[in-house]
Amino acid sequence: MSIERHPPPFSPHPEERRSCASKDVPSGSGASGSILRDAIPKGLAPQGEGLDHARGRQRETFVAIEAARYGYGTGPAIVDDVDWTIPCGAFHGLVGRSGSGKTTLLKLAAGLLQPEAGRVRIDGALLSGPGPRIGFVFQQPTLLDWLSVADNVLLPISLKRRPRSEDRDRAQTLLELVGLGALAHRHPGQLSGGQQSRVAVARALVAEPDLLLLDEPFAALDALTREELQDDLLALCALKATTVLFVTHDIGEAVYLSDRVAIMAAGRLHHALDVALPRPRRREMRYEQPFNALCRELRQAMDEAS
Amino acid sequence: MSLRLASALLLVVLLGAWEAYCRLGSVPALIVPAPSSVFATLWGEIASGRLLPHLWVTAAEMALGLALGCAVGLGTGILLAEAPVLQRMLHPYIVASQVVPKLALGPLFIIWFGFGMAPTVVITALICFFPLMENTLTGLSQVDPGRRELFRMLGAGRLQTLLRLKLPSALPVVLAGLRVAVVLSLVGAVVGEFIGGREGLGASIIAAQSVMDSSLMFALFIVITLLGMLFYQATLMLERLLLRHHLKG
Numbered sequence: 046m047s048i049e050r051h052p053p054p055f056s057p058h059p060e061e062r063r064s065c066a067s068k069d070v071p072s073g074s075g076a077s078g079s080i081l082r083d084a085i086p087k088g089l090a091p092q093g094e095g096l097d098h099a100r101g102r103q104r105e106t107f108v109a110i111e112a113a114r115y116g117y118g119t120g121p122a123i124v125d126d127v128d129w130t131i132p133c134g135a136f137h138g139l140v141g142r143s144g145s146g147k148t149t150l151l152k153l154a155a156g157l158l159q160p161e162a163g164r165v166r167i168d169g170a171l172l173s174g175p176g177p178r179i180g181f182v183f184q185q186p187t188l189l190d191w192l193s194v195a196d197n198v199l200l201p202i203s204l205k206r207r208p209r210s211e212d213r214d215r216a217q218t219l220l221e222l223v224g225l226g227a228l229a230h231r232h233p234g235q236l237s238g239g240q241q242s243r244v245a246v247a248r249a250l251v252a253e254p255d256l257l258l259l260d261e262p263f264a265a266l267d268a269l270t271r272e273e274l275q276d277d278l279l280a281l282c283a284l285k286a287t288t289v290l291f292v293t294h295d296i297g298e299a300v301y302l303s304d305r306v307a308i309m310a311a312g313r314l315h316h317a318l319d320v321a322l323p324r325p326r327r328r329e330m331r332y333e334q335p336f337n338a339l340c341r342e343l344r345q346a347m348d349e350a351s
Numbered sequence: 352m353s354l355r356l357a358s359a360l361l362l363v364v365l366l367g368a369w370e371a372y373c374r375l376g377s378v379p380a381l382i383v384p385a386p387s388s389v390f391a392t393l394w395g396e397i398a399s400g401r402l403l404p405h406l407w408v409t410a411a412e413m414a415l416g417l418a419l420g421c422a423v424g425l426g427t428g429i430l431l432a433e434a435p436v437l438q439r440m441l442h443p444y445i446v447a448s449q450v451v452p453k454l455a456l457g458p459l460f461i462i463w464f465g466f467g468m469a470p471t472v473v474i475t476a477l478i479c480f481f482p483l484m485e486n487t488l489t490g491l492s493q494v495d496p497g498r499r500e501l502f503r504m505l506g507a508g509r510l511q512t513l514l515r516l517k518l519p520s521a522l523p524v525v526l527a528g529l530r531v532a533v534v535l536s537l538v539g540a541v542v543g544e545f546i547g548g549r550e551g552l553g554a555s556i557i558a559a560q561s562v563m564d565s566s567l568m569f570a571l572f573i574v575i576t577l578l579g580m581l582f583y584q585a586t587l588m589l590e591r592l593l594l595r596h597h598l599k600g
């Protein structure tokens with residue numbers, strides 16, 4: 046399998062915890078035209094189409110949201126009786142209008158908020174707060190402007206212990222994977238919005254979380270940069286078969302990235318759409334009929350939900 | 352560049368007008384000394400070595416008072432920001448203590464600390480304390496909620512959040528407080544010397560007044576102004592150094 050041949054910075058830690066990567070390992074993304082194409086180390090190059098549906102297969106549940114409810118005071122619940130499961134290594138999307146409770150649901154899954162009723166389980170264990178197994182990418186890059194790009198990426202580690210040289214190597218590898226290898230010593234103020242978002246994604250992945258939660262991370266970027274970042278994200282998550290929940294209000298983005306898309310409206314989940322597009326996703330797919338049909342279906346379902 | 356030139360030219364014009372007014376209007380030197388005599392006095396004080404010890408005393412009082420007041424102000428600001436209960440309990444008293452004119456406490460401080468540098472340093476520290484404390488309090492309470500959430504997500508402890516997020520975020524506001532404190536510290540040091548000093552630029556002004564030497568008083572004003580501008584520019588440089596990576600605006 047490709048992961049075994051990967052250089053040390055990305056070596057899996059099977060002794061520390063169960064990783065989704067130990068099962069079906071999807072190939073690295075072959076996103077055409079992505080800046081990742083040249084940056085992906087040997088052994089992680091696209092493995093052909095045979096594993097394309099690996100993510101779609103039935104697998105063990107990794108995230109289980111059970112009858113979760115959350116509200117402020119006596120008003121109507123913001124998240125209302127939501128049930129949702131994400132299998133190990135799957136990429137799930139969550140779409141909905143602004144104010145539909147998407148972000149709140151994501152924060153419940155992160156442990157940043159505690160449900161008033163119901164519960165959230167990660168890998169079978171009840172979630173009581175944020176932990177190192179969960180990475181989170183916020184709407185804003187939220188980089189610390191007084192730290193260099195490399196130190197920003199290392200923040201999740203440097204808050205726990207003094208970063209070792211292998212941690213620095215891993216941060217540098219991640220930065221190279223998102224095309225910022227040469228900018229590691231710059232400061233966030235010297236980066237464009239898209240570059241800052243890339244640093245935020247690299248930071249979320251540096252501690253090798255099993256679950257990655259993203260809250261409209263690319264919403265403020267232009268369409269072309271957004272497409273590049275989507276390809277980068279798919280490739281990075283494929284490296285370690287990270288389980289992902291991605292919140293967005295962009296229908297095309299949800300379909301392009303996800304194995305399954307849920308629609309949220311007024312605090313409830315309404316509809317789930319399976320995206321049976323092959324992996325790795327390629328940029329041309331956006332203009333093909335199956336992709337557009339899925340987008341139309343999702344759009345109709347959103348209209349019906351609200 | 353041309354603006355700086357114009358600024359310097361304005362000074363020359365003003366000094367020339369002042370000199371002309373004194374000479375042509377035959378103003379008594381006691382009331383308004385001519386610039387030429389002021390500079391002559393200033394040079395005489397520098398050359399004779401009489402000025403330097405006084406300059407050192409005032410600069411030392413200013414630096415000591417500033418360091419003491421800023422350290423206590425920063426510490427109190429952090430403490431009050433981190434412990435809201437303490438803030439609600441103590442803040443009214445701290446504000447009350449600042450509303451009392453601190454210079455009015457000078458005579459009392461002379462009883463407590465004797466003559467010399469000590470009472471002046473304490474007055475200066477009391478004056479510098481407040482802008483630092485208020486700005487620290489404000490800066491620490493204005494940390495971006497998104498970054499706070501990030502630190503929560505990363506499992507950062509309270510001390511880590513303070514040292515690695517809140518204080519660096521608050522630094523621009525804290526340093527703005529320091530700039531105010533630097534300007535006030537010179538006022539504290541000079542006026543403190545008026546009340547109880549035997550040495551220093553402020554004490555020298557009182558001594559010059561007692562012998563009706565107006566041109567010496569003007570010369571001391573110039574020295575005090577230059578001292579203040581030196582401290583202020585040093586603060587600006589420190590600010591530029593510490594905030595070189597902080598985003599503007």
